[in-house]
Amino acid sequence: MKRVAFIYPGQGSQTVGMGQDLYQEYDRIKQLFETANERLGYDLTSIMFNGPKEQLTKTENTQPALLLVSAAITQLLAEENIKPVVTGGHSLGEYSSLVTADAISFSDAVLLVHERGKLMERAYPEGKxxxxxxxxxxxxxxxxxxxxxxxxxxxxxxxxxxxxxxxxxxxxxxxxxxxxxxxxxxxxxxxxxxxxxxGPFHSSLMKVAANDFEQLVENIKWSDAAIPVYANVLAEKVIEADLIKELLVKQLYSPVRFEEIIEQLLEESLDAIVEIGSGKVLTGLVKKVNKRATTFAVQDQDSLDEFIKWFKEEE
Incomplete structure (x- = not known):
């Protein structure tokens, strides 16, 4: 069995229409979208598919939207018995990786990142x-x-x-x-x-949101991760639930050390590093560190089919 890492994109990778082909193709993915809508109390799906772009790029909408698409693709891969041995993400993407590692439920994560987005927007005056x-x-x-x-x-x-x-x-x-x-x-x-x-994300100006965010994190059920998750703050693998929670609060106002995460993934004896979700930003970053690395960006039905075919080929 091939050894792969899943990495998940953060804010900036969103596009109007993302995930729509998978929503239309699979009833169980449609159900996942409906779960997100119900948990959030508004029609996120409509914003994702129809825009306008300005509405989708609001942090409180962008974050659950990206997590939703990443979770949908991960679910389809799991149904093909394709699971990562290690995972990580860029900023918001760390939450997608924690869902994959069963440290937090999808339903709780989608609400948490929505609230995180609102706190980030309020933490510093808009435009300042x-x-x-x-x-x-x-x-x-x-x-x-x-x-x-x-x-x-x-x-x-x-x-x-x-x-x-x-x-x-x-x-x-x-x-x-x-x-x-x-x-x-x-x-x-x-x-x-x-x-x-x-806003000035991942800077000390975000510390004002830390206490409120910590309360939200504490009110959610967490488990130890089933597979190692690279934490942005440490650029190290973590498993313990208490450490995961602590680092997610610090992540709000700390640098994202993604280059170090890539370097460590390249030492993991992996067959491929796979970006799961909207866009190809992280795949490009991996190639900047090592242009010979085997990578996939799985973001729609065509790229999903291509990756599944590669994974199931005899080595």
Whole structure:
């Protein structure tokens, strides 16, 4: 049996229409969508399939939508007896991985990430925080430049995501991010791209949401993970329920250490690393770390069929 890891995308991978072909093809997937609608108390399915895009990209809708598509594909693969030996995700994607590892039920997870999205939106005044992707600058140089910007403006600006070699996301107060967009190219960055987000996610400015989020996490039933899950905060595998809960709270305001997670997955003696859900962002990050890595991005019926065929081929 082939050994595969499942990795799950985070915010930014959503598209209007995602999951619609699977919804139309499988009654049991339609039921999963209806479970999400009932748990949330509104028609998430309609927003996912019909938009408008602005409604889908609201954090409180994006997060359950991405988790739903990832869970649907994972369920279809499980029915083919295709399960990962290890799993992980990028930011929100960590919740999808915890559902796969049976640490939390799908029904509880879809409500939790919806509430997480609302807390993240409320944690900092809309339009006052921002994020940007910095390309072609090493971590140490970038950190040094961010310290200067922070001191000059007396504003928070920090590393938020360590995605892959040459791609780091920064987060903080909008004036500081705007300054970084202006000055980091002079300091050696190839490009600095503002991101279309509503807040300074994965920065210390999110700590104000931590207490409320911790209460939500504590009110949900958790189990030890059935398979190891890579945690964003540590870039290490975790199983224990209490540690998982603690790290999910810290994840709100801590950097996502995804490059380190990829590096460790590449040491796992896997036959493939499989991105499950909308988009191909994480597959691209894996290839930046090792272009020869065997990867699949399973996001619709065609890619599902292709991956199942590969998995079931004789080695």
């Amino acid at each position: 925080g921002s994020m940007a992707a910095v390309l072609g600058m090493d971590k140490d140089t970038l950190e040094s430049e961010l310290v200067k910007i922070s001191q000059d403006l007396n504003e928070v600006i920090e590393i938020a995501n360590l995605n892959c070699p040459g791609q780091i996301v920064i987060s903080g107060a909008k004036p500081a991010i705007d300054k970084a967009v202006e000055t980091l190219k002079t300091a050696g960055a190839k490009r600095v791209l503002p991101l279309p987000v509503s």
